[in-house]
Amino acid sequence: MHTPASKVSGYVVLMIVQIVFLVLFWLFVRYDKSALPARLDNEDAGSANEHVSKYPQFQDIQVMIFIGFGFLMTFLRKYGYSATGYTLFLAALVVQWAVLMKGFLHMEGGKISLSLESIIDADIAAAVPLISMGALLGRTTPIQLLCMSIIEVALFAANEYLALNILSICDCGGSITVHAFGAYFGLAVAMMLRPSSDQNEAGKHEGPNYTSDIFAMIGTTFLWVYWPSFNSVLAAGNGGERAILNTFLSLAAATVTSFVVSALVSHENKLDMVHVQNSTLAGGVAVGTVCNLLLGAHGAVLIGIIAGTVSVLGYRYLTPWLTSNLRLHDTCGVHNLHGMPALISAIASAIYASLVTMDNYQSELQDIFPAMVGNNGTTTKIMGGLGRNASSQAGYQLFGIALTLIIAIGGGILTGAALKYASFRNLQKDEQHQDEQYWEVPALEPKEE
Amino acid sequence: MHTPASKVSGYVVLMIVQIVFLVLFWLFVRYDKSALPARLDNEDAGSANEHVSKYPQFQDIQVMIFIGFGFLMTFLRKYGYSATGYTLFLAALVVQWAVLMKGFLHMEGGKISLSLESIIDADIAAAVPLISMGALLGRTTPIQLLCMSIIEVALFAANEYLALNILSICDCGGSITVHAFGAYFGLAVAMMLRPSSDQNEAGKHEGPNYTSDIFAMIGTTFLWVYWPSFNSVLAAGNGGERAILNTFLSLAAATVTSFVVSALVSHENKLDMVHVQNSTLAGGVAVGTVCNLLLGAHGAVLIGIIAGTVSVLGYRYLTPWLTSNLRLHDTCGVHNLHGMPALISAIASAIYASLVTMDNYQSELQDIFPAMVGNNGTTTKIMGGLGRNASSQAGYQLFGIALTLIIAIGGGILTGAALKYASFRNLQKDEQHQDEQYWEVPALEPKEE
Amino acid sequence: MHTPASKVSGYVVLMIVQIVFLVLFWLFVRYDKSALPARLDNEDAGSANEHVSKYPQFQDIQVMIFIGFGFLMTFLRKYGYSATGYTLFLAALVVQWAVLMKGFLHMEGGKISLSLESIIDADIAAAVPLISMGALLGRTTPIQLLCMSIIEVALFAANEYLALNILSICDCGGSITVHAFGAYFGLAVAMMLRPSSDQNEAGKHEGPNYTSDIFAMIGTTFLWVYWPSFNSVLAAGNGGERAILNTFLSLAAATVTSFVVSALVSHENKLDMVHVQNSTLAGGVAVGTVCNLLLGAHGAVLIGIIAGTVSVLGYRYLTPWLTSNLRLHDTCGVHNLHGMPALISAIASAIYASLVTMDNYQSELQDIFPAMVGNNGTTTKIMGGLGRNASSQAGYQLFGIALTLIIAIGGGILTGAALKYASFRNLQKDEQHQDEQYWEVPALEPKEE
Structure with missing residues (x-):
């Protein structure tokens, strides 16, 4: 039964979470030295700019998270408020939580250091529950979604x-730690919430x-153009340029291939917007883990x-087979866009x-494969x-x-069980994939006078 | 009475304004040294790049002005051409005017110096009448809007x-000089143009x-993701990184809070798109003036x-109270998004x-609070x-x-009076909030054969 | 006659093209030194960042190509899948081809060097067939479009x-080599494909x-805001800042002028979205070739x-005259946006x-007009x-x-003849300007239960 009371208590819990975050920020978070005023007696006070050299890439990633994911999920005809709105809600909550969670794992002197790097990491972390949200799109309440995200980001x-x-x-x-984790966690939750037969x-x-469908293309295209920033932002040295080049070429090749294969396997050889919106991006995921390696242009194109x-x-x-045989629904097909790639x-x-x-x-081995460099820190011992x-x-x-699959699937099963059996309200079949339950919606076709 | 003649004369005036700008550019504006070729006898010719280091932030602000404001105002169902089109028209006129006006206040040797900084300032100035336009949206002719903008930017x-x-x-x-000014100027104009009882x-x-409503989310989301650039672009030294961090956290906290409060106070506890489109951004305004100060993460979150x-x-x-009791209409609710924050x-x-x-x-006091540093230029005299x-x-x-409120409200009252009583055409009630008076509009539902 | 077989063979050819690209990448393309790991014995290994200093501008251009062109062409009410989808398909194919084609013209030691510059050039090359696509929009099959693009980019x-x-x-x-080439090539193809009388x-x-029409404004606005990046990305030294300033001012002046002239010449003096979507951008094209010259602000504004x-x-x-008298259709009016400007x-x-x-x-003459500097490399001989x-x-x-016009028009005539008379399928009149022939399209108005 749908009672306003269940909504009210859910939202109140989220407000309490926000206030707990405020307290944790107050207790534990301090500006990094790079974000503090240079001391007057410091001679090299002018060299500040370097700390924000990744700011343009951060902004690209911001667009990917908020516009890219948000609009990619607007493809459902009656779920556009939720797609764009919950993306904003979820990401705004998660970025704060990620600053804290990732900070706790790297504290110094009992304090978390806050810098541009923190919020780059936070935006990347926000991608994880947004991927899972794609699997579940339209089948959860916002409260379930937000609670899932908090658990998921901690596990991530x-x-x-x-x-x-x-x-x-x-x-x-981040294909392993972000894409695989987000996709299989989301699918495990979907498995727990699967409908009765x-x-x-x-x-x-x-x-x-x-x-x-055209709104969704806004999301697809922004994800496409900015994906090189997502893959390269954490690369060191010249690996950054390779990450850009490899990602760009892999995306291009995946796009051409997706169009061709879509036409070849679809009904009457017509192109299918689902493939165009999603599979064109698979090249960005599939090249992710290796984007800064020496793939060569041909390696990147082949992966695409x-x-x-x-x-x-x-x-x-x-996807149709999983739906029919396992009752595993995957609204956006994240298994095909994030999981398998x-x-x-x-x-x-x-x-x-x-x-x-x-x-x-050469000099990049230390950055890319640190465990392959000798423990004594010299590079002469390599190999x-x-x-x-x-x-x-x-x-x-x-x-x-x-390990990632085990933690993601295990965590997803437990989280899904909690969402299903704890005191959360679950959507009924006919309440799914529409905004009306949780949003004020204007009449679809306003009367013309 | 609506006569084409009134339109023609209005547009002709705007063309004359454009030509006057051309003449003023010719008489007064010269490239800054940073945009001129380095002299051949100059040894340090290679250091040019530094002058354009803020270019990525400028581009973010461009998106905020033209896409952000333009699409945020597309939420009216029959006013989308005007929202996106007038934003483009108004901003294109105002950026030129702002280069001139701000230039006149900082001339050297009778000439205005043109550099990247000039057009960053111009884009920021364009935000001011766009905020006012939000208050008046749908209730003015384009001619009224453009004339208002020219006066407003000079006062700004x-x-x-x-x-x-x-x-x-x-x-x-710029929360004081841009947001408060634009909002209260616009509200004062709206007061003068208020309908009869x-x-x-x-x-x-x-x-x-x-x-x-989904088109409007394009505007909201781009404003959200690029707001850190707006707030930080004029910050010096490490204050730039603090401005980014504080703005990001304040926006995130304001977003979570807006969703929760929206659900708690709305009808049937449903989320309201007006709040999602606008109040989520209030954190960016409220942190604006102080974004480069030492707020701490908790300070930024609390403000959000x-x-x-x-x-x-x-x-x-x-807003409903102001409308009912003062007949003060505020179409986009700029008082809630820009004014109060x-x-x-x-x-x-x-x-x-x-x-x-x-x-x-320390070393940033000089930049942030120059008046707190002694007149003799030494920092030992501080305090x-x-x-x-x-x-x-x-x-x-x-x-x-x-002072800002006085100038904005006073200027707005005088400008509103001019728009109402000078020879401008005023829109009738049933001509408002629709494109048809000033745009060629295709039939809403083209016939299907 | 429409047979699935014609589609299948077309798409298979495109897949073969993709695989040929893979082989060519493998045989000929190698990472540039800037994208390879610095050698361990290299002292200045830290200076890598410089090679990617144009990355933010590259990303702006990415948005222009994929979002800008894609959405600008969504203005047709039944061709939105094609506009956004073919843009993605075409650009993904062409960027790979452009890396190869432009690489073959600048090989060193039999190898093509791959760097950020390569993909900047590739994105610029992608603009060329996208401009031509604008002339032909809705009147070709995707197979025709892609085959045309491959020929066109080689000629470009x-x-x-x-x-x-x-x-x-x-x-x-690039106004000469990109805009004029793309526009007149496309118009020549359109001339060959013109309908019977x-x-x-x-x-x-x-x-x-x-x-x-509002979707199309997404394209217009992103092209507008990022045009300074397109024009300035290849400028050297301080010419980059001039290119930004001149492009910005020319766009602003062209926008104000377009609105005014649109209102003055249109039916009932109403603004026309076609002009707003396109002519506002003409300032960016018209200033293109000269954007890094010493125009002065007034020169840029006058050009706009x-x-x-x-x-x-x-x-x-x-455009109406060309259509009626020469049967030269130009769907997006690229002659007015790209050709004449x-x-x-x-x-x-x-x-x-x-x-x-x-x-x-001074010191920039060498970069901007290298032929004006003496062959002996000294600048004292200049003039x-x-x-x-x-x-x-x-x-x-x-x-x-x-020369550009001759090659573009000649190449376009030959390409158009190939598209018309070779074994390509041609669209019938009533199949034009709609997605349904080549896309799975949902019912326009899903039934409400």
Whole structure:
């Protein structure tokens, strides 16, 4: 039963969360030295600019998170307020939480240091629950979504810490820690919230109209153009330029491939907007983990071709199969855009890691594969006794994706169970994929006088 | 009576204004040294790049002005051509005028120096009449709007000069000089143009439809993501990074708060798109004046929470009250998005100014609070005889907002009177909030064959 | 006759093209030194950032190509999937091809060097067929469009090489090599594909509706705000800042002029969205070739006023005349947005080139007009025996545009003939300007339960 009371208590809880964040910021967060006034007795006070050199890339990522994800999800014809609105709501909550959570894992002297880097990391973290939201789109209340996000981001931060700092895997564009994690967590939640077998048909509002499909193209296109910033923002040295080039080429190749494969496998050989909106982006995910490696242009293009193909085939054949056979609904098809391409990226990372030599990576080995450099910090020991060798690093890459899948799926199952059985209200079938339950909506066609 | 002649003469006047601008540019404007070729005998010819280091932030602000404001105002279902078109028209006229007006106040040797900084300032100046346009949206002709803008920008430039150069107040993100000025000027014009008491009901076209509300979210979201650029572009030194961080956190907290308060005070606890489109941005305004101060993360978040709350409550209770009781219509609710949050920012600036010490601000005191540094230019005299002390600076901050309100409201009353009683055509009630009077509009639903 | 078989074979050809690209990338393309790891024995390994200093401008251009062009063309009410989708498809194919084609013209040691500059050039090249697509919008199949693009980009690269490297003309913003080439090539193709005289009426779907016109404003506005990046990205030294300033002012003046002239010449003096969407941008094209010259603010504004006027008058009078008398359809009016403004820019470049002196351009003469500097590389000989004099450079500018027109129109005629008479399927009259032939389209108004 739908009672306003359930809404009120949910929103009140979210307000309390915001106030708890305020207190945690007050207790634990301090500006980084780079954001504090230079001391008067400091001679090199003029060198401040360097700390914000990544600001343009941060702004690109901001557009990806808020415009890109928000509008990509407007494709449902009666769910546009929710798509854009919940994206804003969720991301605004999560970025604060991510500053805190990631900060707690890297505290110094009991304080969290706040700098541009913190909010770059926070925006990247916001992508994770937004990916999961894509799987669940239209089938949860906003309260469920926000509560899920808080749990998910905490698990994401822990898993990322394990993968990058303990296992020392490379994952420059975050395909393993962000895309795979977000997709499989979301799918695990969707599995827990799956409908009973007599309610497995598509929701009556679950579809686009002509206008909503064009709104969604705003999201697709901004994600496309700014994806090189997402993948390269954390790359060091010249790896940043490689990350840009590889991502750009992989996206281009995936796009051409997606259009062709879409036409070849679709009804009457017509192009399908679902593929155009989503699979064109699969090249950005599939190149993510390896975007700063020495792929060569052909390597990037090959990854793009594979990703575009796999993604379209996933939408065409796998998603309907999962829906019919497992009752696993995946509204935006995040498995095809984020899940499988991220697995491709993880496998590629193992292959490329196995080919790493000191001679190729030179001064960047330390940044990209720190565990391959000797513990004594000298680079002369590389490939020697103290550091990992290449095939060992390849194994760690595979271990990294396996661990990520376990934590994401396990965490998703537990979170989904909580959303289903705790005192949350669950949407009824005919309440799904429409704004009206939670939004004031004007009449669809205002009367003309 | 609507006669084409009145339109023709209005547009001809605007063309003459454009030609006058051309002449003024020819007589007075010269490239700044940074935009001229380096002399061949100059050794340090290579250091040009530095002058355009703020170019990415300029481009973000361009998006805010033209896309952000333009699309935010598309929420009216029959006024989308006007919202996007007049924004472009008005801003294109005003940026030229602002280069000239602000240039006249800072001439050297009888010439205005043109550089990237000039057009950053011009874009910021364009925000001022666009804010006022929000108050009046749908109730003026384009000719009235453009004429208002020309007067307003001249007054804005004068007020800004007074506030920043004479009173030496801090206003890094322009909440006092831009947001408060634009909002209260626009409201004063709206007061002068208010309907007679028998025509006080809402216009029959004054409302959104589902599609127009989603178009408006394009504006909201781009304003949201790029707001840190608006607030930080004029900050010096490490204050730029603080401005980015504080603005980001304040926006995030205001967004979460706006959603929660919207749901709690709305009909049936449903979210209201007006709040989502506007109040989520109040955090950017409320932190504006103080964005480069040492707020701490908690200070920024607290300001955001207050701003989000005040803004939603303003939309819910104050705006309807002003409309019913004072016949003061405010189409976009700029009082709630720009007016009240700017007052909050001004008050915050007095509080934080009263806490300033030399020990905190070190080398940045000179930039942020120049009047607090001794007249003899040494910093050893700070807090001493020659410079202002902290509580005096706090007083000046309050004096700055008071002066701004007086000039904005006074200027708005005079301008509104001119728009009403001079030979301008005024829109009739049933001509309001629709494009058809001034635009060729296709049939709403083209016939399908 | 429409047979799925014709589609299948077309798409298969495009897939083969993609695979050929993969092979060419593998054989010929290598990372530039700037994108490779710095060698361990290299002392200045830290200076990498410089190579990506143009990255923010690259991202602006990405938005122009994919969002700007894509959405500008959504104004047709039933062709929005095609406008946004084919833009993505075409640009993704062309950027790869442009990296290869432009690379072949500048190979070193048999290899193409891949760097950020390569993909900036590739994005600029993508603009060329997108401009031509504007002329043809709605009257070709996607297969025709893509095949045309491949031929066009090869010719573009050759013509650009001739104009810039052999003739040494200045064309900083590409008005000659990009805009004039793309427009007249597209118009020549349109001439070859023109309808028979009994089918010359407008297509029944060839028009906007209210929503599609607002979608198009997304494209217009992003092109407007980022145009300074397009024009300035290839400028050297302080010329970059001048290019930004001149482009900004020219756009602003063209916008004001377009609105005024639109109102003065339109039916009932109402503003026309076609002019607002397109002619406001003519200032960016008309200033392109000369954007880094010493125009002065007044020069830029004057160019903008002329361009806005010519463009609106072109839409109002010339385009209908060409359609009626020559059966030359130009769906987006690229002749008025790109063609004529580019001719204005070429003429302006001859005028300004004739005024160049060593004393004005100083250290930048070498970059802007390399042929005016003596062959012996010294600048003391300037205007002397070895270099070109100013009036000779002016002549070369006119020769450059003439050559461009010849290659564009000649190439367009041959390409158009191939598209018409080779085994391509041609769209029937009633299949034009609608997505349904090549896209899965949902019912226009889904039934409400």
